[in-house]
Amino acid sequence: MSEQIFFQGRAALEKLQSESDKLILLEISAPHCGSCDTLRPLLHQLATEQSDNLHLVEVDMTEEPDLAIALGIRSVPTVVLFKGDRQLEKIVGLKPKKLYTETVVKYL
Amino acid sequence: MVEQLVIIGSGPAGYTAAIYAGRAQLQPILFEGFEAGGLPGGQLMTTTEVENFPGFSEGIQGPKLMKEMRQQAIRWGAKLITDDVITVDFSQSPLTIATSDLEVKSYAAIVCTGATAKRLHIAGEEEFWNNGISACAVCDGTNPLFQNVEIAVVGGGDSAAEEALYMTKYASKVHLLVRSDRLRASKVMQERILNHDKIQVHWRVLPISAHGSDILQSIQLQDRKDNSITELKVGGLFYAIGHTPNTQLFAGQLDLDQKGYIKTYGKTTATNIAGVWAAGDVQDHIYRQAITAAGTGCMAALEAERWLVEK
Numbered sequence: 001m002s003e004q005i006f007f008q009g010r011a012a013l014e015k016l017q018s019e020s021d022k023l024i025l026l027e028i029s030a031p032h033c034g035s036c037d038t039l040r041p042l043l044h045q046l047a048t049e050q051s052d053n054l055h056l057v058e059v060d061m062t063e064e065p066d067l068a069i070a071l072g073i074r075s076v077p078t079v080v081l082f083k084g085d086r087q088l089e090k091i092v093g094l095k096p097k098k099l100y101t102e103t104v105v106k107y108l
Numbered sequence: 109m110v111e112q113l114v115i116i117g118s119g120p121a122g123y124t125a126a127i128y129a130g131r132a133q134l135q136p137i138l139f140e141g142f143e144a145g146g147l148p149g150g151q152l153m154t155t156t157e158v159e160n161f162p163g164f165s166e167g168i169q170g171p172k173l174m175k176e177m178r179q180q181a182i183r184w185g186a187k188l189i190t191d192d193v194i195t196v197d198f199s200q201s202p203l204t205i206a207t208s209d210l211e212v213k214s215y216a217a218i219v220c221t222g223a224t225a226k227r228l229h230i231a232g233e234e235e236f237w238n239n240g241i242s243a244c245a246v247c248d249g250t251n252p253l254f255q256n257v258e259i260a261v262v263g264g265g266d267s268a269a270e271e272a273l274y275m276t277k278y279a280s281k282v283h284l285l286v287r288s289d290r291l292r293a294s295k296v297m298q299e300r301i302l303n304h305d306k307i308q309v310h311w312r313v314l315p316i317s318a319h320g321s322d323i324l325q326s327i328q329l330q331d332r333k334d335n336s337i338t339e340l341k342v343g344g345l346f347y348a349i350g351h352t353p354n355t356q357l358f359a360g361q362l363d364l365d366q367k368g369y370i371k372t373y374g375k376t377t378a379t380n381i382a383g384v385w386a387a388g389d390v391q392d393h394i395y396r397q398a399i400t401a402a403g404t405g406c407m408a409a410l411e412a413e414r415w416l417v418e419k
Contacts, residue, residue, distance in 0.1 A: 031250065035143075038142065038190070062250050065255075075239070096142070096192070097191060
């Protein structure tokens with residue numbers, strides 16, 4: 001796999017799901033979403049620290065409405081943790097900082 | 109090491125206090141918050157156009173205004189920490205302010221933790237919270253699942269009017285649920301609401317429960333005149349019913365008024381504890397404007413600076 005840590009869009013997500021055995025952290029965001037902007041640096045930091053184990057993919061739900069509907073997204077930010085196609089966890093809304101790290105660490 | 113000044117909160121009050129304190133070379137530490145009590149940047153982070161902040165004749169987007177204030181605070185030497193303060197000890201000097209993994213001692217503190225949007229706590233609210241029910245239309249309104257469905261906004265003030273108008277861009281119809289028989293919104297907003305062909309205003313109604321399977325599909329409304337109950341089929345319910353001050357952290361230490369706002373004394377921002385000031389919406393339930401929050405943030409920084417010099 002490439003050394004790239006951050007990805008964007010549905011195509012990148014699907015490629016990683018079929019090709020990578022690392023965990024995939026998906027951030028669903030939207031324009032005008034302040035909480036998404038607050039969360040993003042934290043997820044970037046987490047993905048950088050865990051770059052051996054984790055890919056971070058960002059998807060704007062307004063650009064990928066079908067994916068947002070398929071995943072049942074009603075509020076942003078929503079963070080979904082995948083291993084391949086399998087959904088392991090879903091964190092809806094902005095939650096305490098530690099929860100994001102703890103959720104990922106649980107599956108390492 | 110003991111800091112000169114800690115600022116808790118990051119709306120217009122917090123950033124303005126940081127700008128003034130930074131320029132006074134107090135090297136303030138500013139806790140921006142993370143998820144408690146709303147977003148870093150405060151309530152303006154969840155608004156669209158701010159039309160009444162002086163200096164922006166064409167209006168400015170709320171998040172953009174806050175980004176500018178934040179940059180200005182950084183430029184003048186404020187140190188920003190993006191995390192929630194979870195405990196404070198104001199009972200002795202130096203004061204103690206702590207997050208889950210950092211403790212700071214400081215001679216002075218300015219509290220600008222603002223206020224959080226209220227919820228109705230109706231039946232079914234927990235089940236559908238962030239799953240159809242939200243306190244931020246501007247954040248969640250773009251969701252594809254709200255496109256071309258009917259939605260409801262509860263409230264009668266300017267924020268309710270703004271959210272209702274915003275949602276007309278996405279929803280097929282917007283029901284504005286007013287619990288009294290009048291709108292508190294400004295005249296300009298009232299006219300926009302009452303003349304909008306996609307907005308239907310319901311007077312004297314109270315949402316009492318939320319229903320659906322997996323996602324929100326309908327709510328029950330109680331008519332406050334005759335107590336009759338009707339069903340309204342909506343895919344979204346947005347609250348804009350006022351705010352609660354974020355003062356839980358300070359209860360038992362700072363004097364609060366009956367509504368939970370921090371009491372300040374005389375024409376100052378001083379609290380009952382020497383070395384602690386309060387600015388912005390956390391101590392103001394009357395004006396609640398970005399400009400008054402910024403004004404009191406400036407006052408608090410000047411008062412803290414003078415106090416630190418005399419000390």
